[in-house]
Amino acid sequence: MTPVPRLRAYAGPALLTYGFRPFFLFGAIYAGLTVLAWLPMFYGELEVASAFAPVDWHVHEMLYGYLPAIVAGLRISIGSAWVAIVAAEMLIGGTGIGYFVWNEWNNLQLTSVIFAILLTGFVGLVLDFGFASLAKTLTYKE
Numbered sequence: 001m002t003p004v005p006r007l008r009a010y011a012g013p014a015l016l017t018y019g020f021r022p023f024f025l026f027g028a029i030y031a032g033l034t035v036l037a038w039l040p041m042f043y044g045e046l047e048v049a050s051a052f053a054p055v056d057w058h059v060h061e062m063l064y065g066y067l068p069a070i071v072a073g074l075r076i077s078i079g080s081a082w083v084a085i086v087a088a089e090m091l092i093g094g095t096g097i098g099y100f101v102w103n104e105w106n107n108l109q110l111t112s113v114i115f116a117i118l119l120t121g122f123v124g125l126v127l128d129f130g131f132a133s134l135a136k137t138l139t140y141k142e
Contacts, residue, residue: 038054041054042054042055042058063138064138064140067138068135068138068139068140071131071134071135071138072135074131075128075131075132075135078127078128078131079124079127079128082120082123082124082127085098086098086101086120089102090102097116097119097120100112100116101113101116101117101120104116
């Protein structure tokens, strides 16, 4: 019995294989051209009809455009990390809440296990609500 091939053989240029797709290539070219077009505006050599100076617009864009997205990404990442760190501490052991839960489970101390699980969930909720309120504070509202 022959194995099922997982990838189709590609004989084209290496630039178009795997992750090097034309969409990403053109996106990178567009980003580079946009920066080149923005530099004369930033240094004041090209006047643009705007209510902001180029530096002020850049600060506004960073604060109200990217900061909420960064906080949302941190909120998602911290949820995954909080779950993973407890499981990793259970496997590796030595210190931490995961080690405590695993050790108390092995000692049949179920009240301590339930308390630790509730504490882990409470800390996760506090972190989630904290980042949610921070994201709500940083989000621009018209």
